Amino acid sequence: MKIFLIFLSAFLVNNIVLMRFLGLCPYIGVSSNLSSAIGMSFAVLFVMLMASWITYAIYKFVLVPLNIVYLRTSTFILTIATLVQIVEMFLHKKAKELYDALGIYLPLITTNCAILGTAFLVIENKYTFLEATVFAIGTAFGFMIALTLMAGIRERLELADLPESFKGAPIAFVMASLMALAFLGFVGLLGLSI
């Protein structure tokens, strides 16, 4: 049950984009059409899961035993940057189709604060390995639902008659505000809080 609550909390109640404000750059930048939004979401799911496993292992088996927890910011960001590079090279050699689908989004993910933020949140909430896995998957699905919903709305906004000054990013943020308001409705679901 606790595992399920962690998933639900990461997925809806504490949605990474709309409630925690992480990963806003791709949320606004890559949400102008649906197919790139889906590609980006899967790239994030993949990297987020691997990154939280690796940073979890590094924290637990290297930083804590050696008593150098203060190096966590440096090690995590370098690990994630390296990981993204390795994943990119691996996909390029071994899984050409997947690379063609996700390739262009992978380099962008290094500076995606959602990935590093998830790694920090796993440490801060003192999750076990299983809980961290479920948390990462839930967070990535939360990112996916926010991004694809937004892309669907923005495809329609293209046709809308907007004031000149609101075109592009400003109207996207107004939509984000309405979506966040809708997501606030999930607060209290099964006793989960923000």
Added chain:
Amino acid sequence: MRIIKEGIVDNNPVLSLMLGLCPTLAVSTTALNALGMGAAVIFVLTFSNITISAIRKWVPESVRIPVYIIVISTFVTIIDYVMHAFAPEIYAHLGIFVPLIVVNCIILGRAEGFASKHSVWEAFLDGIGCGIGFTLVIFIMGAIREILGAGTLFGRAILPQVFLEKPVIYMILPPGGFLIIAILMALTNWMRRKR
């Protein structure tokens, strides 16, 4: 002077370049939190700009990004621990957004785009300018959200009693942050088109 002004007005990192949006929205729930975040970013941006500009002749082209990241994360770790020790209340509100300054695109963007090509003095001014530009936007956001969402500014009541009892809580919650940044961006666009 020109470099500082460019960072604050023409190339404002948040409103014109759309960099560093995540902390701008997340920690601008009160004016004080916003200033705390702004100070941390000014510190990291200025010192990483100076350091990167000073070592720019010895850093090989191919490994420059990892070098920049290490320099930036060093200063982020310093400010993280300093704030934890000396400003625990603000630190508790900012949470993971202090260590997350390391992935703030403003800082890596200025390192790559400016500090690696200019002298130490110019890089220092650019760091101050961009840092103030960021702080200004996040402070305006924080002040608007605190006044409307709680009726106070820096914790002091400034709106009438009726309002204090029933403030617009919407503004403090996440949706309010999105709405305010949307309005500020539209205003910037409008002013630019009028010119």
